[in-house]
Amino acid sequence: MGGDTELLSDVLKVQNKIFYLDLKENGRGKYIKIAEKGKYRPKSSVVVPLSGLHSFIQLFDFYMNTDGPGPQSRDVVVESKVFNFSCGENDRGRYLRIFESGGGYPAGGSSLMVPAGWANANIRAFRESFEKIANWLNQTGLPPVEMSSGLALTSKPDTVTLDVSKEGGPVLSVGSKHFFFDARMNDRGRYLKIKEVSGNMKTLLVVPAHAVAKFQEAISLAMMAQPRPDPEGPGGLQA
Template identity: 25%
Template sequence: MSDRGSHEDGLNAQKYHGQGMESNSNNFDSGQQQQEQELATKMLQIQSKRFYLDVKQNRRGRFIKVAEIGADGRRSQVFLALSTAAEFRDHLSSFSDYYSSLGPPNPDSVPEDGKLKSEMMLKDNRRYYLDLKENSRGRFLRVRVSQTIPRGGQRTQVAIPAQGMIEFRDALTDLLEDFGTDDGGFKGELPEGRLLRVDNKIFYFDIGQNHRGIYMRVSECLMSFDPQVKNKFRTAITVPEKCWGNFRDILAEYCDKMGRAAAGTTPAAPTTPNPPAHQDMVSD
């Protein structure tokens, strides 16, 4: 069961929130802070790191925030929908079994990139990359999140020491038993994203879903033909599904008006008003 009634965890949570962790929640809000209610929290001490698993609720629904605080005070965090947290919990079991099958660390047998096992989870407009890695400090599971809809923002990640994966899994399991794994919303398959190329621009049309419902995000990318210059993504717009029809009608109206305007731009032959009958025409 969760630690909602635990005085010790309550004190830990108070210390944690007093260290300036942000309350905004990536795709669970619109970039502006919202009033959030903390429903439960768990604190794990794994080696020199502390991890906080917070079940939160805002006007869009419930989610889990995973925050990592290192020995040097550095903080990082990732956000998981409840269904994503359930899938992550299952992967933790698989990674832990694989970790248990490994022998002692052997620097000569480690892949060049340090990855021993990898998995990927896809949820709405996010990809979660799970990599069991090994370096000079030991073995750990890196959880890295990136947007499938480009925003130009930084990726978020946490790193869980391999020895603590089971403890982390069990904490997640307790929270999910209390709050379930249902995200609600649309249950069918969302349409695939599309793109439109215009001159040196690409417009991406991506369909996503969050606790507020289904939406379309239109992102503009300015392409560079210089290989040394990175392509630049500009701010995207988000259109809720409930107004797609109106959005379409407005575009159709503009297309119709511009089409009719373009058809009428061919200049007509100039005409000279007929002079009065009594006035002679004067030629140059």
């Protein structure tokens, strides 16, 4: 991001990788950029709005105490972004994957692969780096940051939560799916934009404002009808 100011920087050397963690600021606010430079994959990075700082610390705490690759996938919604945390294992050992989607990505997203290390020592190092940022912010006497509440540490796929994005629109989270509702306007008039983010997939739906009431009515009618078997499967949703 051009013209951004670097406030604090930390470097973590993890096995054959180097991670750069930078607290930066621009006209839209403060954020944490985590850049990964490794031998086996091209350099990649994720950008975390500062409101996600505490949620990331909670997630690093969770994965520090998680053993084995398993299906321990967790999401955190930060403003207009979704960060998916998941464990995995390859021939180089166990790792923690952080996948960023939404935000400015037109499709897909960006990911980091953090080797877990012995007794999750590398994950602990990330947690300590984020804690260092939090302590520095407290010591500088800056105004408190409104922290994200979009953290889902439960493993139930049908958990439903309703939050608010930085832009003021509602965010509906259903398990690993997240729906962003945003009222927009262009030269053709007002409309409702509904964006679904699930893992590395993103779907966009646009409803003209004058059709929203009928759209709601259509949903009600569809839900009152007798469900029909779906030959294509449930598409990842569970009732």
